[in-house]
Amino acid sequence: MKHIKSLIELSGVWFDYHPDRQMKEQWALQDINLTIQSGEYVVVMGPNGSGKSTFARLLNGLLIPTEGEVRVGDFSTSNGLGRFHIRRKVGMVFQNPDNQIVATTVRDDVAFGLENLGIPREEMIPRIERALEVVGLVGFENREPAHLSGGQKQRLAIAGVLAMNPEIIVFDESTSMLDPQGREEVRELMKELHQQGQTVIHITHSAQEAFLAERVIVIAHHRLQLDYPSRDLYNQSNLLEQWGLEVPLPIRVRALLKNQGVELNEPIGNSDEMVAQIWRYLSKT
Amino acid sequence: MEISFQDITYTYSIGTPFEHRALQAIQVQFNQGDYVAVIGKTGSGKSTLVQLLAGLLLPTSGVLQVWDTRIHSRSKKLGEYRKKVGVVFQYPEHQLFEETVAKDIGFGPKNLGCDVAEIEHRVSEAMSWVGLSPDLRDRSPFELSGGQMRRVAIAGVLAMRPDILILDEPTAGLDFRGQRDLLSILKRFHQHFGCTVVHVTHNMNEAAELAEQIVLMSDGKVIATGRPVDIFRNLPNLQVSGLDVPDVTKWIMSLNQKLSTPISTEIYELSTLVDELIHRGRRGS
Ligand SMILES: Nc1ncnc2c1ncn2[C@@H]1O[C@H](COP(=O)(O)OP(=O)(O)OP(=O)(O)O)[C@@H](O)[C@H]1O
Ligand SMILES: Nc1ncnc2c1ncn2[C@@H]1O[C@H](COP(=O)(O)OP(=O)(O)OP(=O)(O)O)[C@@H](O)[C@H]1O
Ligand SMILES: [Mg+2]
Ligand SMILES: [Mg+2]
Numbered sequence: 001m002k003h004i005k006s007l008i009e010l011s012g013v014w015f016d017y018h019p020d021r022q023m024k025e026q027w028a029l030q031d032i033n034l035t036i037q038s039g040e041y042v043v044v045m046g047p048n049g050s051g052k053s054t055f056a057r058l059l060n061g062l063l064i065p066t067e068g069e070v071r072v073g074d075f076s077t078s079n080g081l082g083r084f085h086i087r088r089k090v091g092m093v094f095q096n097p098d099n100q101i102v103a104t105t106v107r108d109d110v111a112f113g114l115e116n117l118g119i120p121r122e123e124m125i126p127r128i129e130r131a132l133e134v135v136g137l138v139g140f141e142n143r144e145p146a147h148l149s150g151g152q153k154q155r156l157a158i159a160g161v162l163a164m165n166p167e168i169i170v171f172d173e174s175t176s177m178l179d180p181q182g183r184e185e186v187r188e189l190m191k192e193l194h195q196q197g198q199t200v201i202h203i204t205h206s207a208q209e210a211f212l213a214e215r216v217i218v219i220a221h222h223r224l225q226l227d228y229p230s231r232d233l234y235n236q237s238n239l240l241e242q243w244g245l246e247v248p249l250p251i252r253v254r255a256l257l258k259n260q261g262v263e264l265n266e267p268i269g270n271s272d273e274m275v276a277q278i279w280r281y282l283s284k285t
Numbered sequence: 286m287e288i289s290f291q292d293i294t295y296t297y298s299i300g301t302p303f304e305h306r307a308l309q310a311i312q313v314q315f316n317q318g319d320y321v322a323v324i325g326k327t328g329s330g331k332s333t334l335v336q337l338l339a340g341l342l343l344p345t346s347g348v349l350q351v352w353d354t355r356i357h358s359r360s361k362k363l364g365e366y367r368k369k370v371g372v373v374f375q376y377p378e379h380q381l382f383e384e385t386v387a388k389d390i391g392f393g394p395k396n397l398g399c400d401v402a403e404i405e406h407r408v409s410e411a412m413s414w415v416g417l418s419p420d421l422r423d424r425s426p427f428e429l430s431g432g433q434m435r436r437v438a439i440a441g442v443l444a445m446r447p448d449i450l451i452l453d454e455p456t457a458g459l460d461f462r463g464q465r466d467l468l469s470i471l472k473r474f475h476q477h478f479g480c481t482v483v484h485v486t487h488n489m490n491e492a493a494e495l496a497e498q499i500v501l502m503s504d505g506k507v508i509a510t511g512r513p514v515d516i517f518r519n520l521p522n523l524q525v526s527g528l529d530v531p532d533v534t535k536w537i538m539s540l541n542q543k544l545s546t547p548i549s550t551e552i553y554e555l556s557t558l559v560d561e562l563i564h565r566g567r568r569g570s
Contacts, residue, residue, distance in 0.1 A: 017428065046460070047432075047460045047462070047463075048430055048431075048432025048433055048436070048458075048459060048460045048463055049429070049430040049432065049433050050430075052430075053430060053431065095431045095458070096376060096378060096431060098376060098378065142302075143303070144303060147297065147298070147303060147305075148328075149327055149328045149332060150327075150332060150375040150376065150453075150454065151327030151328065151487075152327055152328055155327070173431065173458060176454075176457040176458050177327075177375065177454060177457055177487070178327060178487065179325070179326045179327050179487050179526075179527040179528060180487065180489065180527065180528050180529040181326070181527040181528070181529070182326075182327055182527065183487075205458075205459070205460050205461055205464075207461075208532075244460055244461060244462030244463075245460065245461050245462075246461035249532050249533070249536060249555075250536070252555060253536075253555065253558065253559060253562075256555065256556070256559040257559055257562060257563065260559070260563055262562075262563065262566060271536065271539070272539070275536070275539050275540050275543065276543075278540060278562065279540065279543045279544070281562075281566055282544070282562070282565055282566055
């Protein structure tokens with residue numbers, strides 16, 4: 001394999017919203033060292049208040065490390081010029097879509113980001129149409145964003161970032177207000193972006209979503225606690241439980257059965273393998 | 286029936302280009318003390334329905350009868366009624382406004398005329414129910430993570446001890462342990478205070494586990510009501526509504542494809558499923 005230069009690099013990053021008032025062991029993020037390569041699909045999990053959204057805001061230069069450095073490509077978020085370039089590379093879907101909605105119609109809201117990038121008008125129109133189509137908001141172009149339902153707002157927030165077609169997309173709990181079909185659509189979308197070579201970083205509390213990524217990172221108590229390829233983590237997902245995080249259903253069933261003395265020793269890699277294993281257990285008399 | 290929606294229609298922004306009919310011919314009844322889950326696709330009218338019940342929107346036509354209060358298009362003075370109803374909004378940021386977390390949670394009890402000691406008692410109790418560390422008492426509610434804000438909003442409403450407790454997607458954004466803990470608190474709160482709970486959710490597992498009655502909405506109409514087993518038996522109805530069966534059900538269904546005597550799909554709790562599997566394993570099925 002040829003050597004690939006890291007796309008994102010955090011070295012010795014410490015951050016707090018009020019570093020002057022807080023003791024260092026209470027800072028929002030502590031001693032984060034991490035690299036992400038171009039084209040990776042990474043999930044970030046962690047308890048509430050552990051620092052995930054703070055981490056996301058550090059990636060696109062919305063927040064700047066109190067100590068240490070965040071580099072994206074050839075740029076650092078610690079200087080103005082670097083942030084200018086990084087904001088174009090890193091698109092972020094915020095946890096609360098209200099923090100992202102700026103315009104008075106759905107169409108203008110998606111256009112806003114494109115105008116900032118200086119995209120010519122004739123290119124903007126198809127991009128907006130395409131993005132609204134992907135998130136299922138065709139027919140909503142003239143609606144007022146403030147008057148959308150919760151899930152519709154979340155879809156709009158996703159469309160706004162998709163239209164900009166950034167090299168790196170960070171989704172901060174962007175499926176939290178969607179119905180099961182909507183969630184499935186967004187999961188498919190992430191997969192497609194990944195297949196097209198974009199770098200996808202997805203913050204989520206859902207184990208089902210986590211194991212679709214190639215790599216799972218856990219931030220807990222303001223520090224990076226785990227960083228595993230997801231296929232290695234599946235059978236050790238009790239590690240997730242330790243941080244109060246969700247473990248996939250088949251693994252939970254298996255653990256409960258084993259607790260009661262049922263012998264299920266072969267590792268499983270997905271739900272189907274678990275079904276097969278249970279079936280064998282039920283069939284042997 | 287103590288709570289009944291009688292042929293209710295709701296149209297937003299009447300007489301403007303944004304006019305939008307969100308609810309149509311709603312007929313639905315609950316008993317005092319029921320635990321009701323409301324499910325349905327994005328934009329199907331769930332939040333509108335619960336805002337009517339909260340007395341925050343007035344029906345365009347039809348009557349909402351709650352005990353001895355009749356709510357219709359020209360209702361006035363719902364102040365006393367609203368004191369009996371607590372609402373956790375879909376985006377909790379919309380309801381936080383005090384300077385500190387403790388004042389925010391204490392606002393409801395204070396408004397209800399509780400004395401200082403009682404307010405203090407309810408605030409501490411509610412914070413521990415929702416898993417908020419006492420360290421956060423004096424923090425501004427706007428300087429919190431998404432999941433922490435949601436916990437504050439929920440605590441504020443529980444501290445009111447309302448007769449009708451309305452929760453619009455209360456577990457969205459909570460970490461997994463937080464979701465599980467909240468569900469068990471809601472169950473206990475409902476049993477202990479005998480309040481009517483109306484819980485809007487995209488999470489079918491929650492609806493199946495908690496609800497005595499489920500209201501299924503599609504396109505501004507109620508298309509089915511019933512016990513969880515009645516609702517989750519009707520797969521086509523769920524699929525047109527953008528929904529799905531609970532994860533446990535899905536998993537039992539795939540196991541049943543291999544079994545000659547199928548496992549009941551009326552099992553929603555993991556522990557019950559595990560008991561059933563062990564029972565069958567011993568018997569040798
Ligand atoms: N604007 C702010 N000002 C001050 N402190 C903040 C602010 N936003 C977050 N914090 C604090 O920083 C820490 C990390 O918050 P962050 O939002 O990164 O958590 P998170 O992991 O995204 O949590 P969640 O799962 O609840 O969204 C928390 O302790 C939080 O209270
Ligand atoms: N203030 C408003 N003005 C005009 N239309 C609105 C307004 N609020 C909601 N709507 C529309 O009414 C319909 C129902 O919205 P509602 O918020 O009740 O949906 P919901 O079922 O809660 O959806 P979600 O699951 O996305 O939260 C949607 O099509 C929405 O766009
Ligand atoms: Mg967050
Ligand atoms: Mg809603």
